[in-house]
Amino acid sequence: MSKILTRAEAGELGYEVRDEPQEMRLLSLSTSHVDGDDRLVQWTLSGEHPRVISTDRGDGWLVLVEKNLPPYEYRPELQAADVAASVIDVLVLACQLGCDYVLLDRDAPCLACLPIYAW
Numbered sequence: 202m203s204k205i206l207t208r209a210e211a212g213e214l215g216y217e218v219r220d221e222p223q224e225m226r227l228l229s230l231s232t233s234h235v236d237g238d239d240r241l242v243q244w245t246l247s248g249e250h251p252r253v254i255s256t257d258r259g260d261g262w263l264v265l266v267e268k269n270l271p272p273y274e275y276r277p278e279l280q281a282a283d284v285a286a287s288v289i290d291v292l293v294l295a296c297q298l299g300c301d302y303v304l305l306d307r308d309a310p311c312l313a314c315l316p317i318y319a320w
Contacts, residue, residue: 225301228294231311232261236287236318261306264288266295290315 211218279289294315295303311317 226299227302227304228266228291228298228300229304229306229309230291230315231309231317232305232307233311233317233320234287234291234315235305236285260308261304264292264303264305266292266300266302268296268301287316287318 206214206216208218276289276293279292284292291303291305294312
């Protein structure tokens with residue numbers, strides 16, 4: 202059985218210990234905003250991309266939104282990393298909204314401001 206650490210022990214081991222929980226912002230969107238032939242699908246199948254987490258059933262993805270760049274610099278960095286256009290559109294919007302993650306879910310609603318693709 203694992204040992205329960207005191208706050209001081211956790212701090213000494215390099216864990217960040219807070220008094221309040223860390224809140225995260227999540228943008229929930231339909232998978233219809235991602236082109237079905239896109240690299241997001243390929244990354245999910247190959248497991249090659251660390252930003253993308255697939256659901257067990259393959260009906261959605263949880264994608265990390267990198268917060269180290271302002272939104273106007275986000276698109277060029279993603280294009281240089283060979284991220285597909287439809288994924289870039291979603292991630293730029295999430296970045297502009299200050300989100301930490303995007304949940305692409307087949308049952309989530311579509312947004313009028315993003316392209317919608319037929320799968």
